[in-house]
Amino acid sequence: MKLLVINGPNLNMLGIREPAVYGKADYAALCAFVREAAAEAGVAAEIVQSNHEGVLVDTIQAALGVYDGIVINPAAYTHTSVAILDALKAVALPAVEVHLSNVYEREAFRHVSYAGMACVKTYCGLGFEGYRKAIRFLAGLEEA
Secondary structure (H helix, E strand, O other), rough: OOEEEEEOOOOOOOOOOOOOOOOEEEEOHHHHHHHHHHHOOOEEEEEEEEEOHHHHHHHHOOOOOOOEEEEOHHHHHHHHHHHHHHHHHHHHOOOEEEOOHHHHHHHHHHHOOHHHHHEEEEOOOOOOOHHHHHHHHHHHOOOO
């Protein structure tokens, strides 16, 4: 099984940006965590991060026929991007949404997830652990 792990804008600033919300670990630590979680689940994972909506859309579209599923943290695009929603719907790969913080305990505008409308599951507020759960879920190792 091959999974694509997509991280949206500002995740490259982990450890610097609002550590009280997102933690003190940096983006390299997140990537290492994802690689370890994928290895534990017996799946291959490619990790992509971009601050640009079009790059994320292109990445999702290019996943068709290459990957078995997508783990996506659309970050700020969660609440604004119909383009990412449409790309996820177009490729129709099973996708799981992940958020480091609990978006439902934050500002009201963060309570709407366009990307989540195309996802089979969402993990939020679990920090890095949400990525492990998403990977395990797509690998059939985590219950719904």
